[in-house]
Amino acid sequence: MYPENLKYSKEHEWVKLEGNIAIVGISFYAQEELGDIVYIDLPEIGKTVKQNDVLAVIESVKSASDVYSPISGKVIEVNEKLKEKPEIINEDPYNEGWIAKLEISDPKELDTLMNVEEYKKFIGA
Template identity: 55%
Template sequence: MNLPSNIKYHKEHTWAKIEGEIAIVGITDYAQEKLGEVLFVDLPEVGDNVEKDNIFGTVESGKTASDLYAPVSGEVIEVNEELSDSPELVNESPYEKGWMIKVKLSDPSEVEELLDSESYKKLIE
């Protein structure tokens, strides 16, 4: 299982890669593996606000539909448009090409509440 150490993890299986005041957000390798083949991703619009621990979208697979929980709060400044035509990118590359949204952090201190890769690994074992 791929758990990069340069990103932070939310207990509900989303991740945030912090680049200055921007968080790139997606679902973890563990989550995409449990979901199976991702068929559709429903994401917020640019300009929407997301709140940490609240639902910001949905991912649907052949098995189920799952809510996506925001690891941080802030304004959505970019949405990965490629996922509307190629949702399988979430399975193929959850931390690179399969990212979902970019959020301008409203409270950077929230990042400190997220899990590091070791803590997340213990959570899912």
């Protein structure tokens, strides 16, 4: 339910590192709390974000929620499939449901994120 190879933020985003590229999404816990996701406002490619800036907005049947960037960087790719099928985030938040890929500008920020054990303790899992 919570992959061990990821880093997690207190706002329930996850980061998967591939070289200097960070793949970002929301955790299983976050998508469960949101309920059925019906829309996502993806970031623009080329947008530069700082750690904890709003990266995207997810709308569910319950509410709209900001997705915060767990790391600083430049958006180099977004998951276009989510435009047509935002519910992919509910079905597979860690693989098919990723939101954006960022070119990392400050790798040291990864040290401020939680590993899987810290995150599970944080959410009481």
